Amino acid sequence: MVSRFCYNHGKIKITVSNVALLHCCAVFLGMTENLSPGNLLKQTETFLDGMIHWSWHDIIVSLKSCESFFTYSYTSGLVEKLIFSLLEKLAQNSDIATLIASSSSSSSSPETASRFRFSSSAKTTPESTKPGSLSKQWWFDDLIILPPMIIEKIIANMGACGTDNNSFILTKFLLHYLKNAVLRCKGGAKSSVSYSRADYAGLAGTAVHGVSRNSFSCRGLFSVLRIVSGFGLSTDCRAKLERLIGGMLDQATLDDLLISGHDDRGVFDVNLVIRLVRIFVNSDFLSSQKLKKVGRLIDKYLCEISPDQNLETSKLLGVAESLPDSARDCFDGVYRAIDIYLESHPTLSFEERSRLCSCLNFGKMSLEACKDLAKNPRIPPNIAVQALKSQHSKIPQSGYPVSVKDVEGPSTSSSSGHMVLHSDNVERLSQETQEMKMNIQRMQWRVMELENACREMNGRVSKVVRQDVNVTSRTPPYNYSRSPFPRLC
Numbered sequence: 001m002v003s004r005f006c007y008n009h010g011k012i013k014i015t016v017s018n019v020a021l022l023h024c025c026a027v028f029l030g031m032t033e034n035l036s037p038g039n040l041l042k043q044t045e046t047f048l049d050g051m052i053h054w055s056w057h058d059i060i061v062s063l064k065s066c067e068s069f070f071t072y073s074y075t076s077g078l079v080e081k082l083i084f085s086l087l088e089k090l091a092q093n094s095d096i097a098t099l100i101a102s103s104s105s106s107s108s109s110p111e112t113a114s115r116f117r118f119s120s121s122a123k124t125t126p127e128s129t130k131p132g133s134l135s136k137q138w139w140f141d142d143l144i145i146l147p148p149m150i151i152e153k154i155i156a157n158m159g160a161c162g163t164d165n166n167s168f169i170l171t172k173f174l175l176h177y178l179k180n181a182v183l184r185c186k187g188g189a190k191s192s193v194s195y196s197r198a199d200y201a202g203l204a205g206t207a208v209h210g211v212s213r214n215s216f217s218c219r220g221l222f223s224v225l226r227i228v229s230g231f232g233l234s235t236d237c238r239a240k241l242e243r244l245i246g247g248m249l250d251q252a253t254l255d256d257l258l259i260s261g262h263d264d265r266g267v268f269d270v271n272l273v274i275r276l277v278r279i280f281v282n283s284d285f286l287s288s289q290k291l292k293k294v295g296r297l298i299d300k301y302l303c304e305i306s307p308d309q310n311l312e313t314s315k316l317l318g319v320a321e322s323l324p325d326s327a328r329d330c331f332d333g334v335y336r337a338i339d340i341y342l343e344s345h346p347t348l349s350f351e352e353r354s355r356l357c358s359c360l361n362f363g364k365m366s367l368e369a370c371k372d373l374a375k376n377p378r379i380p381p382n383i384a385v386q387a388l389k390s391q392h393s394k395i396p397q398s399g400y401p402v403s404v405k406d407v408e409g410p411s412t413s414s415s416s417g418h419m420v421l422h423s424d425n426v427e428r429l430s431q432e433t434q435e436m437k438m439n440i441q442r443m444q445w446r447v448m449e450l451e452n453a454c455r456e457m458n459g460r461v462s463k464v465v466r467q468d469v470n471v472t473s474r475t476p477p478y479n480y481s482r483s484p485f486p487r488l489c
Helices: 004-005 017-027 039-055 056-065 069-077 077-092 095-103 109-119 149-159 166-186 197-210 218-231 235-247 272-281 287-303 312-319 332-343 350-357 367-375 381-394 413-474
Strands: none
Touching: 004 017, 004 332, 017 039, 017 056, 017 069, 017 077, 039 077, 056 069, 056 077, 069 077, 069 235, 069 272, 077 149, 149 166, 149 197, 166 218, 166 381, 197 218, 197 235, 218 235, 235 272, 272 287, 272 312, 287 312, 312 332, 312 350, 332 350, 332 367, 367 381
């Protein structure tokens, strides 16, 4: 374009899409009036002076064109000039003007704040520059085409960068912008300049600082976490967001907790859930009702993540043990999760299965669950015996005592009715007690059989080893072609 300008007697068509590039080239090449009247620098400056009459979309197009040479356009002051013009268009909306004034009050630059106050006082604007929608978010979709470094400069000039962000509207815009950035990264959108997720880290941190519990629900906070988690958040920003979520974990649902993991060690981010539960348990003013509500939620989460083939035993235990026993009235849900995990991980050792079952409180398991546990071949026998013993200890040995008042005295219809009801209870309870005793005896017999089998096997191995030694001592080495020792492995 510069060559065309030079060979066309200093004439070239300047538009909003090429004025930024031509201006920077003219500055770089020194194409001033000292060399030739009506030079390129003068023409671009004249065109930029009419920026006040540009439309909203003209300014955005010109800002977008600075993407490929951003560093030079910013140092020359052109980007800042375009941003001020863009913010002036924003300030012509009364709601946005209030937003800019409140945000700029926290800015460290008094000059910037005064410029915003001056811009927001403007009352007249050409009809072509007014947005068609009166919503506070009318400008969100227009700015998502801008690169992250220009968005950072816009937010900084509004006095809401980093920890200075106190604006709900700006926070919603940043989340909207980052959400679209995630979609562009996943879709592999073609662009003249490609950006990594780390380039959006500053904007993600600013968005997190703008999040507050008064503005976002628990589900909204989880949505924020899903958006910003892939942009390399700082440790402080992530901890702040997790504290907000953990404090209201009792309002979460199962879908909220099912956040994808960012590594190859599991489908879900289990470590995140463990941290959130610990924050919730250690929070102030924790009621028993909220604690039990989270307990039911975590039991559902355990059943959901148990089939994951890459889930480590320590992770499942970490989630189950992150809550105190008082958070659960019943441990049947934890047992179901363990059963699913053992079924999907058949190669677990005896020690790992025993360690996994250590988180169960057998005293808080139902009779049906304990019966199923006793018959479950995946459960270690010693664990099954402990579960049956705990249930047996909760049942009175003699059943319900029969009142002397019901036995003596005249036989009336009411007293005989009580006696029949009492006898039924005693008979039913006696049957359950006998069944529990038989289950315990069967499990004890099973353990004894395993112990006898182990002792018998050890005796056979010792006998074979002694025979091997005797044969070796009596037979010359050259006649001994193959060891008689059996292959046990």
